[in-house]
Amino acid sequence: MRVLVAEDEVVLADSIAEGLRLQALAVDTAYDGDAALRRLAVNSYDVLVLDRDLPVVHGDDVCRAVMNAGWDVRMLMLTASGGLSDRVAGLSLGADDYLPKPFAFAELVARVRALGRRARPAAPPVLERAGIRLDTSRRQVYRDGHHVALSRKEFAVLEELLRADGAVVSTEQLLERAWDEHTDPFTGVVRVTMLTLRRKLGPPQVVTTVTGVGYQIP
Numbered sequence: 001m002r003v004l005v006a007e008d009e010v011v012l013a014d015s016i017a018e019g020l021r022l023q024a025l026a027v028d029t030a031y032d033g034d035a036a037l038r039r040l041a042v043n044s045y046d047v048l049v050l051d052r053d054l055p056v057v058h059g060d061d062v063c064r065a066v067m068n069a070g071w072d073v074r075m076l077m078l079t080a081s082g083g084l085s086d087r088v089a090g091l092s093l094g095a096d097d098y099l100p101k102p103f104a105f106a107e108l109v110a111r112v113r114a115l116g117r118r119a120r121p122a123a124p125p126v127l128e129r130a131g132i133r134l135d136t137s138r139r140q141v142y143r144d145g146h147h148v149a150l151s152r153k154e155f156a157v158l159e160e161l162l163r164a165d166g167a168v169v170s171t172e173q174l175l176e177r178a179w180d181e182h183t184d185p186f187t188g189v190v191r192v193t194m195l196t197l198r199r200k201l202g203p204p205q206v207v208t209t210v211t212g213v214g215y216q217i218p
Helices: 010-021 033-042 059-069 084-093 105-119 152-163 171-178 189-201
Strands: 002-006 026-030 047-051 074-079 097-100 126-129 132-135 140-143 146-148 208-210 214-216
Touching: 002 010, 002 033, 010 026, 010 105, 026 033, 033 047, 033 059, 047 059, 047 105, 059 074, 059 084, 074 105, 097 105, 126 152, 132 152, 152 171, 152 189, 171 189, 171 214
Parallel strands: 002 026, 002 047, 047 074, 074 097
Antiparallel strands: 126 132, 132 140, 140 146, 208 214
C-alpha cells in the first residue's frame, strides 16, 4: 500500500511517515498543499493522510482538487478541530474519514489500513498460497507452519505477490506499491529484495521469475 502524508508540522509528518513505514507501507510526505497536489498528480496513492490546515494550498482546497481531478485515492483528514460541524464539513468536501488531533497512532494505522482496503480490491486479512500464510494485521509470515522473519520491504513484496493470486506482478508494480518516490528504479532494489525473500522462504522455491514480465507465486 502506498500512502501520502500531507502535514505542515514537519516533526509530526515525519513521525507519522516513519510509523507507517514500520507497518510495511510505502510512504511519501508533503509539508504544504501545493507539494501534496504535485505528488498526487504524478504518483498513484491508495491513501492520503491530509492535514486540513495546510499552508500554501489549504487542505480543504486539496480535498476539492482531488475530487475534481477524479484521482482514485482515499482521504483521511486530520485537524485540531474535532467538533461535529468540522467533521461534517470535512466529510462533505469529499474526505472518506476524519481524525481529530491529538490521536492514538494505533487508531491512525487502523484507519489508514481500512481506507487502503477500500481503495483496492478487497483482500482477506490473512493471505494464503503455496504453503505460505501472511497475516497483514499482525505482520507475521509462515511457510508450512514455520515462522519466517521478514524485513518490511520483503513483507510488502510478498504481500503484493500473494494479493495477485497467481498473476504476474511486474517490477514497476512492486516499485509503485512497496517503495516511496525517493527510490531509484535503476538500483535493482526489487531484484535484491526478491533474492533475500526467496532465501528466507527456503526451498522449494515458490516465487518464480517470468522473464521480461515480473514475478509470481503460481
